[in-house]
Amino acid sequence: MSPTRHGVRVRHLSDDDWDAVVALEFHTYDPAGLSEGRAALESRVRASPSTCFVLHLEGRLAGYALALPYPESAYPELAGTDETAFESSNLHLHDLVIAEHLRGRGLGRHLLRHLSATAAAHGFERMSLVAVGGSDTFWAGNGFTAHQGIVPSGSYGADAVYMSRTVVAGRAQAVDGTATAGMTATAGRAVAGAVTVTLDRTPAAARGGGQEARAVRVPAPVPGAGKPHAANMSAPRGSSTHRQKG
Numbered sequence: 001m002s003p004t005r006h007g008v009r010v011r012h013l014s015d016d017d018w019d020a021v022v023a024l025e026f027h028t029y030d031p032a033g034l035s036e037g038r039a040a041l042e043s044r045v046r047a048s049p050s051t052c053f054v055l056h057l058e059g060r061l062a063g064y065a066l067a068l069p070y071p072e073s074a075y076p077e078l079a080g081t082d083e084t085a086f087e088s089s090n091l092h093l094h095d096l097v098i099a100e101h102l103r104g105r106g107l108g109r110h111l112l113r114h115l116s117a118t119a120a121a122h123g124f125e126r127m128s129l130v131a132v133g134g135s136d137t138f139w140a141g142n143g144f145t146a147h148q149g150i151v152p153s154g155s156y157g158a159d160a161v162y163m164s165r166t167v168v169a170g171r172a173q174a175v176d177g178t179a180t181a182g183m184t185a186t187a188g189r190a191v192a193g194a195v196t197v198t199l200d201r202t203p204a205a206a207r208g209g210g211q212e213a214r215a216v217r218v219p220a221p222v223p224g225a226g227k228p229h230a231a232n233m234s235a236p237r238g239s240s241t242h243r244q245k246g
Contacts, residue, residue, distance in 0.1 A: 007058040008107065010114045013045055013066075017054050020061045028097050032133060032157060036079045043081040044068055044094050051091060051118060055098070055111050063098035065111050067091050067119075073150055073162065075130055089125040091115075091167070112142065119167045128164035136161045 013021065022038045029035040045052045048068035055063040069085070070076065070092035093115065098108045119127055131139050136146055136159075143165045150162035 008110060009056045010053050010111060012049065013052045013054050013064065017061060018042070021054065021064050024064065024097055024099060025095070034078065034132065034157060039081050040079045041066065043083045044076070047083050047085050051115070053111065053114065055107060057102060057107065062102045063107055063111055065093065065115050066095040067093045067115055072126065072128065073147070078156060091119045091124040091127050093127060093129045116167065124167050126164055127167055128162065130156050131161045131163050132157045132159065134159055136163060139163050
């Protein structure tokens with residue numbers, strides 16, 4: 001659990017959080033046809049509960065991040081419920097979302113910084129995500145590099161882009177404090193939604209400085225051990241498959 005700062009607290013997700021998390025996910029992604037439903041979201045947490053968090057502001061749930069080890073350049077199937085626990089040096093950020101009325105306060109950056117520190121502490125080497133809804137500009141400002149040709153057209157929306165970055169101890173705060181100046185993280189799925197942190201299903205509206213990244217769904221691949229069966233994951237098909245919700 002992170003220390004409270006200005007009424008902000010980050011902790012691991014618990015059973016009591018699900019109603020609020022599911023409602024927030026639906027409100028954020030349903031308009032774009034990217035909402036997964038409770039069963040799929042719960043499967044992400046069961047696969048890696050230690051890398052899934054909720055953010056509270058003044059005692060109320062204001063956002064969440066779901067990340068799990070996943071093979072690099074691969075990502076969870078949208079709305080799929082596979083619970084395979086991969087052993088990988090890549091952390092995939094599947095979803096990162098901040099409530100719409102609370103965006104613009106730096107809460108998304110705070111949550112990303114917390115997740116980045118967790119990735120470093122757990123020994124992950126990279127983070128990955130699938131940026132959706134034009135959020136790739138925002139994530140690029142946070143140190144992520146786009147990899148074209150991994151996410152097939154339509155799997156995570158028309159503009160989905162797979163992105164990743166190296167995990168470096170102490171780097172998250174510097175990236176957050178400098179490169180993201182003037183941008184506001186609003187929601188991200190797994191970008192955010194990984195370690196390679198893959199942000200899965202993270203729709204964002206940031207297309208340049210001063211614009212707002214609303215959500216990023218970023219699925220991250222787990223490099224190394226525990227190779228998944230083809231039926232359990234979405235693999236590259238000539239275009240990067242990355243869901244970045246938050």
